[in-house]
Amino acid sequence: xxxxxxxxxxxxxxxxxxxxxxxxxxxxxxxxxxxxxxxxxxxxxxxxxxxxxxxxxxxxxxxxxxxxxxxxxxxxxxxxxxxxxxxxxxxxxxxxxxxxxxxxxxxxxxxxxxxxxxxxxxxxxxxxxxxxxxxxxxxxxxxxxxxxxxxxxxxxxxxxxxx
Amino acid sequence: xxxxxxxxxxxxxxxxxxxxxxxxxxxxxxxxxxxxxxxxxxxxxxxxxxxxxxxxxxxxxxxxxxxxxxxxxxxxxxxxxxxxxxxxxxxxxxxxxxxxxxxxxxxxxxxxxxxxxxxxxxxxxxxxxxxxxxxxxxxxxxxxxxxxxxxxxxxxxxxxxxxxxxxxxxxxxxxxxxxxxxxxxxxxxxxxxxxxxxxxxxxxxxxxxxxxxxxxxxxxxxxxxxxxxxxxxxxxxxxxxxxxxxxxxxxxxxxxxxxxxxxxxxxxxxxxxxxxxxxxxxxxxxxxxxxxxxxxxxxxxxxxxxxxxxxxxxxxxxxxxxxxxxxxxxxxxxxxxxxxxxxxxxxxxxxxxxxxxxxxxxxxxxxxxxxxxxxxxxxxxxxxxxxxxxxxxxxxxxxxxxxxxxxxxxxxxxxxxxxxxxxxxxxxxxxxxxxxxxxxxxxxxxxxxxxxxxxxxxxxxxxxxxxxxxxxxxxxxxxxxxxxxxxxxxxxxxxxxxxxxxxxxxxxxxxxxxxxxxxxxxxxxxxxxxxxxxxxxxxxxxxxxxxxxxxxxxxxxxxxxxxxx
Numbered sequence: 001x002x003x004x005x006x007x008x009x010x011x012x013x014x015x016x017x018x019x020x021x022x023x024x025x026x027x028x029x030x031x032x033x034x035x036x037x038x039x040x041x042x043x044x045x046x047x048x049x050x051x052x053x054x055x056x057x058x059x060x061x062x063x064x065x066x067x068x069x070x071x072x073x074x075x076x077x078x079x080x081x082x083x084x085x086x087x088x089x090x091x092x093x094x095x096x097x098x099x100x101x102x103x104x105x106x107x108x109x110x111x112x113x114x115x116x117x118x119x120x121x122x123x124x125x126x127x128x129x130x131x132x133x134x135x136x137x138x139x140x141x142x143x144x145x146x147x148x149x150x151x152x153x154x155x156x157x158x159x160x161x162x163x
Numbered sequence: 164x165x166x167x168x169x170x171x172x173x174x175x176x177x178x179x180x181x182x183x184x185x186x187x188x189x190x191x192x193x194x195x196x197x198x199x200x201x202x203x204x205x206x207x208x209x210x211x212x213x214x215x216x217x218x219x220x221x222x223x224x225x226x227x228x229x230x231x232x233x234x235x236x237x238x239x240x241x242x243x244x245x246x247x248x249x250x251x252x253x254x255x256x257x258x259x260x261x262x263x264x265x266x267x268x269x270x271x272x273x274x275x276x277x278x279x280x281x282x283x284x285x286x287x288x289x290x291x292x293x294x295x296x297x298x299x300x301x302x303x304x305x306x307x308x309x310x311x312x313x314x315x316x317x318x319x320x321x322x323x324x325x326x327x328x329x330x331x332x333x334x335x336x337x338x339x340x341x342x343x344x345x346x347x348x349x350x351x352x353x354x355x356x357x358x359x360x361x362x363x364x365x366x367x368x369x370x371x372x373x374x375x376x377x378x379x380x381x382x383x384x385x386x387x388x389x390x391x392x393x394x395x396x397x398x399x400x401x402x403x404x405x406x407x408x409x410x411x412x413x414x415x416x417x418x419x420x421x422x423x424x425x426x427x428x429x430x431x432x433x434x435x436x437x438x439x440x441x442x443x444x445x446x447x448x449x450x451x452x453x454x455x456x457x458x459x460x461x462x463x464x465x466x467x468x469x470x471x472x473x474x475x476x477x478x479x480x481x482x483x484x485x486x487x488x489x490x491x492x493x494x495x496x497x498x499x500x501x502x503x504x505x506x507x508x509x510x511x512x513x514x515x516x517x518x519x520x521x522x523x524x525x526x527x528x529x530x531x532x533x534x535x536x537x538x539x540x541x542x543x544x545x546x547x548x549x550x551x552x553x554x555x556x557x558x559x560x561x562x563x564x565x566x567x568x569x570x571x572x573x574x575x576x577x578x579x580x581x582x583x584x585x586x587x588x589x590x591x592x593x594x595x596x597x598x599x600x601x602x603x604x605x606x607x608x609x610x611x612x613x614x615x616x617x618x619x620x621x622x623x624x625x626x627x628x629x630x631x632x633x634x635x636x637x638x639x640x641x642x643x644x645x646x647x648x649x650x651x652x653x654x655x656x657x658x659x660x661x662x663x664x665x666x667x668x669x670x671x672x673x674x675x676x677x678x679x680x681x682x683x684x685x686x687x688x689x690x691x692x693x694x695x696x697x698x699x700x701x702x703x704x705x706x707x708x709x710x711x712x713x714x715x716x717x718x719x720x721x722x723x724x725x726x727x728x
Binding site for chain 2: 009010013014017018021025055058059062063065066068069070071072163
């Protein structure tokens with residue numbers, strides 16, 4: 001089953017490779033992994049999307065907790081949570097395509113953030129499914145490149161991950 | 164007063180009460196060696212290969228309850244140390260490894276003797292550090308010792324660039340240490356302890372199964388008391404031998420791939436299993452699915468939550484320091500008036516035990532390895548520290564030498580590192596200069612670190628090397644005989660050295676023993692030579708196999724006994 005795991009870790013050189021190394025060494029899946037410092041510059045927050053049986057997910061949580069640089073781990077999938085991912089897509093935007101693209105932007109609440117004679121860069125935020133939906137809806141021959149951040153997640157309401 | 168990084172390193176070792184550092188100098192650690200030269204509190208043991216430095220520090224640690232310390236240079240010094248570090252990691256041995264690194268301004272430039280030591284060792288250390296500023300050095304070393312020893316112990320590496328070891332700063336050794344992300348459990352949950360007590364008291368076919376965690380936690384006494392109080396049968400893993408007195412009637416012997424018939428059958432057929440500081444690994448329970456065929460309740464005590472429910476489903480998980488948890492269990496059991504009824508179970512176990520699975524056919528013609536182990540046990544009165552290498556000899560030592568105390572049996576269980584025995588014995592001998600130290604080995608394993616005979620000469624370490632020389636990589640040959648149609652692919656060693664003359668060339672005493680009738684007298688003579696290292700080259704039966712054997716991937720009750728063949 002797919003799980004989204006959030007963790008706080010020491011913002012130190014090598015901390016990311018400890019986590020990445022753990023996943024490769026033990027043969028766990030990584031669907032996506034995002035990391036950036038938090039409002040406390042000594043801490044980084046990482047979101048990992050992974051999948052596996054209940055036993056594997058339990059081991060992943062335990063093994064993450066065991067890393068000395070990892071301060072705290074929360075399996076967001078255990079409760080209500082929000083997921084968002086950012087995607088930038090550069091599309092072919094010749095005059096003839098522009099109406100269709102503008103309509104899609106409305107449907108998916110996307111924004112055009114860069115315009116050239118022949119291209120747009122569009123920005124979309126949402127769940128992974130929504131971004132997948134956009135890519136399915138748009139004429140594939142228009143896509144020049146895409147970049148996705150991978151999911152970031154946060155618990156709903158009182159579910160708070162902090163020191 | 165300001166000190167250099169090198170001086171700070173040595174001062175930290177002094178503050179930690181480090182008696183011995185095992186190491187090998189080189190360019191990146193020259194300042195540290197200079198600081199070592201200017202003091203006499205920390206003694207340095209110069210090995211002949213960095214792998215041996217780490218194994219020696221490891222043996223020192225396993226035979227005491229102290230942190231072993233190794234010191235190596237950058238590049239090849241560090242890579243040579245990796246096997247030793249991985250060995251310690253797999254067996255949860257507390258160690259601090261200090262490695263030199265090229266100067267900070269050279270890092271990443273493919274400098275001479277540069278290697279990404281922190282990167283290479285990351286998967287086989289509990290934690291590691293690269294110290295980029297001399298101001299962080301003392302606090303990092305303090306953390307390193309704390310992490311190595313606390314919780315589930317393990318090796319911690321501190322990589323020190325050459326310029327950092329020469330920069331100066333004010334030295335003060337931190338009195339306390341805390342790592343905000345690291346809080347190993349001590350006591351188990353009270354509810355779980357209560358559940359465990361109820362389960363143990365109502366067991367009909369119980370078994371206690373204990374491993375290296377009992378040794379590391381210093382919990383042999385509690386384990387023994389608990390097992391006796393309950394009257395339960397107990398088995399130890401290879402790493403757990405000595406955790407319960409092997410000569411005691413309740414002891415079923417070692418379990419696992421080469422465990423006793425009674426231990427494996429009891430493990431397979433029990434209804435309540437108390438697992439203490441052990442991790443259900445593949446060499447212990449064999450095939451997980453086969454093990455799961457018999458329903459049983461499992462209580463698992465371990466300091467590492469990730470060891471629990473990793474391979475088997477557990478009914479009562481107790482995360483905590485084994486010694487503390489056993490204390491809590493003992494207190495609760497003593498308070499209870501109930502006594503478990505296990506007489507019928509013991510009757511069944513005695514029936515299994517009567518198969519006498521370790522019996523072997525002795526010979527007047529050729530030396531049987533089991534016979535050498537039995538005699539070794541007798542002649543040393545069961546009091547020796549025994550290190551071993553890896554292979555058939557290791558299993559025979561584990562089967563036939565009865566360890567009544569913890570920390571006497573020193574072997575590489577998890578990683579299975581050939582070449583471990585001799586350097587580990589050096590560490591043991593330094594830690595226990597008056598004790599008898601034997602290294603049980605084979606002609607294959609001993610050659611993997613034989614250069615350490617030179618270290619033994621320099622530091623006068625009168626170890627007794629008991630080599631079971633069958634002219635084969637015996638365990639490989641055994642598997643080839645059983646599972647690969649007798650095709651002995653590269654398991655025969657032609658052109659072996661004359662170990663007697665080799666040992667003599669290193670300045671020690673060598674003995675070659677060819678007849679069974681000479682085994683006892685040779686051992687007696689060797690062990691009587693208190694001040695000499697003696698290499699006993701026993702020419703043993705090349706066809707002998709280790710029994711019982713649970714073949715790889717099979718279940719514990721699918722055991723092959725010697726009599727079956």
